[in-house]
Amino acid sequence: MPDDRPYERAGAEPAADAAPPAALGPDPARAILANILLVDDEPKNLRALTQMLEPLGQNIVSVPSGADALHRLLHDEFAIVLVDAQMPDMDGYELAAQIRQRGRTRGLPIIFISAFSTGDKDISRAYALGAVDYVFKPVDPVVLRAKVSVFVDLHKKTEAVRRHERALRQIEERQALIIRSLPIALYTADLNGGFDGPRFLSEGIAAAVGFKPSEFMEDPTLWPARIHPADRERVLSHVAAIDTAGSMSIEYRWHCADGSEKVFLDQAVLVRDEAGQPREILGTCLDITYRRQLEQQLAHSQKMEAIGQLTGGIAHDFNNMLSVIIWNLDVVTRSLKGTGKLHERSQMALNGALNCAELIRQLLAFARHQPRQPKVIQISELVPRMAKMLSPVLGERIKVGVSLVEGIWPVFADPAQIESILLNLAINARDAMPDGGTLIIECANIRHDSPDLDPAPGEYVTLSVTDTGVGMPQEVIDRAFEPFFTTKESGKGSGLGLSMVYGFAKQSAGHVTIESKVGLGTTVRIYLPRAEAAHADAEQDWDAEPDLVETGRAILVVEDDDDVRAVTVARLQDLGYAVFEAEGASRAIEILRSPATIDLLFTDVVMPGGMSGLELAQHACEMRPGVKVLYASGYASSFHAARHVNGELLQKPYGDRDLRAALSRVLGSVGGSDSSAPRAASGIV
Ligand SMILES: Nc1ncnc2c1ncn2[C@@H]1O[C@H](COP(=O)(O)OP(=O)(O)OP(=O)(O)O)[C@@H](O)[C@H]1O
Ligand SMILES: [Mg+2]
Numbered sequence: 001m002p003d004d005r006p007y008e009r010a011g012a013e014p015a016a017d018a019a020p021p022a023a024l025g026p027d028p029a030r031a032i033l034a035n036i037l038l039v040d041d042e043p044k045n046l047r048a049l050t051q052m053l054e055p056l057g058q059n060i061v062s063v064p065s066g067a068d069a070l071h072r073l074l075h076d077e078f079a080i081v082l083v084d085a086q087m088p089d090m091d092g093y094e095l096a097a098q099i100r101q102r103g104r105t106r107g108l109p110i111i112f113i114s115a116f117s118t119g120d121k122d123i124s125r126a127y128a129l130g131a132v133d134y135v136f137k138p139v140d141p142v143v144l145r146a147k148v149s150v151f152v153d154l155h156k157k158t159e160a161v162r163r164h165e166r167a168l169r170q171i172e173e174r175q176a177l178i179i180r181s182l183p184i185a186l187y188t189a190d191l192n193g194g195f196d197g198p199r200f201l202s203e204g205i206a207a208a209v210g211f212k213p214s215e216f217m218e219d220p221t222l223w224p225a226r227i228h229p230a231d232r233e234r235v236l237s238h239v240a241a242i243d244t245a246g247s248m249s250i251e252y253r254w255h256c257a258d259g260s261e262k263v264f265l266d267q268a269v270l271v272r273d274e275a276g277q278p279r280e281i282l283g284t285c286l287d288i289t290y291r292r293q294l295e296q297q298l299a300h301s302q303k304m305e306a307i308g309q310l311t312g313g314i315a316h317d318f319n320n321m322l323s324v325i326i327w328n329l330d331v332v333t334r335s336l337k338g339t340g341k342l343h344e345r346s347q348m349a350l351n352g353a354l355n356c357a358e359l360i361r362q363l364l365a366f367a368r369h370q371p372r373q374p375k376v377i378q379i380s381e382l383v384p385r386m387a388k389m390l391s392p393v394l395g396e397r398i399k400v401g402v403s404l405v406e407g408i409w410p411v412f413a414d415p416a417q418i419e420s421i422l423l424n425l426a427i428n429a430r431d432a433m434p435d436g437g438t439l440i441i442e443c444a445n446i447r448h449d450s451p452d453l454d455p456a457p458g459e460y461v462t463l464s465v466t467d468t469g470v471g472m473p474q475e476v477i478d479r480a481f482e483p484f485f486t487t488k489e490s491g492k493g494s495g496l497g498l499s500m501v502y503g504f505a506k507q508s509a510g511h512v513t514i515e516s517k518v519g520l521g522t523t524v525r526i527y528l529p530r531a532e533a534a535h536a537d538a539e540q541d542w543d544a545e546p547d548l549v550e551t552g553r554a555i556l557v558v559e560d561d562d563d564v565r566a567v568t569v570a571r572l573q574d575l576g577y578a579v580f581e582a583e584g585a586s587r588a589i590e591i592l593r594s595p596a597t598i599d600l601l602f603t604d605v606v607m608p609g610g611m612s613g614l615e616l617a618q619h620a621c622e623m624r625p626g627v628k629v630l631y632a633s634g635y636a637s638s639f640h641a642a643r644h645v646n647g648e649l650l651q652k653p654y655g656d657r658d659l660r661a662a663l664s665r666v667l668g669s670v671g672g673s674d675s676s677a678p679r680a681a682s683g684i685v
Contacts, residue, residue: 039084074104187205397436402441471521480498483495554580554597598627599667603616617629628647
């Protein structure tokens with residue numbers, strides 16, 4: 001209601017009395033600016049009130065009606081509202097009632113200002129509507145400012161607390177988010193003379209082990225009970241010693257809810273109370289299973305590499321010696337035919353030497369020095385054939401199954417080697433199922449993506465052999481690929497079967513894994529890289545049978561081992577060839593420069609003296625374009641290289657038949673001899 005009397009009865013007070021009291025320290029509330037709402041239909045009154053309250057230094061909002069006031073209250077937060085009791089349309093009482101009804105403004109302090117007293121009834125009504133004061137005009141500016149400033153201060157303090165709480169909540173939420181996203185579990189635990197379960201455990205633990213933090217807190221035995229039995233005593237003694245040690249850092253295996261076992265790195269520090277007494281431990285638990293797996297894998301492959309190099313070196317020397325022994329025994333045995341006992345003994349010695357050669361072959365296979373004759377093959381065609389062949393070996397009590405899917409990719413491998421490893425795996429499976437069981441051979445295509453774990457990322461065909469046998473404990477799995485590791489009784493196993501499988505897989509740029517559970521069975525899975533079109537050149541017939549040998553040709557034999565060279569020369573002469581011999585590349589080149597006819601260079605691949613057999617062959621082909629080449633070596637790596645120089649390959653140690661076959665392949669395919677040079681007489685140059 002309009003009122004002619006000005007609000008102000010006295011002159012304006014010095015602003016200083018309204019200024020907020022000097023704070024003793026930094027007061028966060030001081031920085032907050034409060035809103036004060038003035039509602040009066042008379043602009044003059046609004047101006048007067050504004051002038052009165054301006055010294056408070058807050059934000060003053062004036063509106064001419066109750067409707068406008070409600071509108072402003074919807075959008076902004078106010079410390080207090082000063083309402084003219086008598087206004088047209090919506091008076092102060094109705095406005096107060098509406099303010100009280102709205103949840104957002106229910107607690108807003110309201111001061112009624114009235115031009116005249118309408119009696120106690122109105123004052124009571126105003127207080128009933130939540131008024132904090134009822135002021136009559138003329139208003140004393142000092143008193144009004146003092147009253148308003150109380151509510152402004154209260155509002156600012158409340159707001160400061162609210163902001164503080166909000167900031168705290170944000171910090172807590174951020175911390176919780178960080179803790180949740182850490183690949184680590186944080187915990188605190190009270191120390192009551194030992195571990196009594198965690199007091200706090202971050203949620204990260206659930207993803208790692210499958211148990212919720214509350215489960216650990218409710219059952220203090222859950223954590224110790226699931227520590228690997230072999231680690232438990234050590235772990236608990238570290239925990240017990242933390243009050244004296246002050247900290248701990250331990251690694252242990254833990255049995256997770258899903259039955260898997262994980263490795264954790266548990267690091268904790270001791271916190272003492274003011275009196276210096278141990279109060280609690282603060283710790284972190286990090287899942288290092290994957291890291292340990294990688295380390296183990298690296299250590300394992302380094303160990304296998306070292307054993308491979310050692311084995312390969314020894315096997316190579318044995319190869320040379322065996323070549324001499326087998327050849328001489330072969331000659332002697334044949335010449336002793338018809339002499340009864342003597343022939344028998346000689347035959348036994350030859351058989352023994354051949355068995356040794358087989359052992360060497362396996363060792364070379366493990367050391368990845370086994371010469372291969374790979375070609376692009378469809379494993380899915382080879383496996384069913386092989387499975388049929390296995391049945392009689394495995395006996396009636398073992399059922400053999402083959403699991404194949406359509407569209408198995410081709411692989412680049414030596415089929416004879418695949419047959420040999422399948423046989424080895426089947427025999428292992430048979431030995432693991434003395435009471436019978438099932439053996440499944442399975443082929444599948446897989447894409448391997450992990451750059452850390454073997455094999456290298458790429459596309460592979462897997463060949464798995466699964467049995468339902470006795471299974472292998474972890475310590476056997478860890479050593480199963482080592483040559484000569486066997487759990488079989490003496491004479492039953494040489495421990496070379498899986499070593500060969502390992503060597504074959506690695507040599508084929510693949511990988512092999514063992515999954516086994518004691519009492520349940522074993523799966524050995526071989527990964528062979530998918531064949532590329534570039535390997536198609538290998539699809540020639542490597543299995544050609546020995547043909548008629550063309551004699552009368554001239555062969556240059558290059559071999560650094562005197563015994564091996566002597567045997568080879570004698571053999572070739574026996575077969576009717578003209579033979580030239582050289583102990584190394586330089587002598588061989590001299591002979592190649594001579595006018596003598598040379599149809600074939602028969603050279604060892606690995607030779608001392610700087611030039612390998614491969615380089616020699618290249619020189620020979622340049623000097624005598626028509627010359628053929630036959631390599632002999634026990635090292636597979638040599639044979640890889642040899643394929644690119646267009647030569648034939650002969651694996652050491654070789655028998656007579658192997659030699660004839662190789663000669664037939666290399667010379668039988670020749671149209672004629674090197675006619676650019678005169679034919680030499682048989683003999684040694
Ligand atoms: N399918 C399997 N089930 C259970 N244990 C196995 C299986 N395959 C291999 N093993 C274990 O791994 C060891 C090594 O196997 P590997 O084939 O290398 O040698 P071996 O079978 O003992 O002898 P060899 O194969 O030379 O005759 C075995 O002695 C056996 O303890
Ligand atoms: Mg075996």
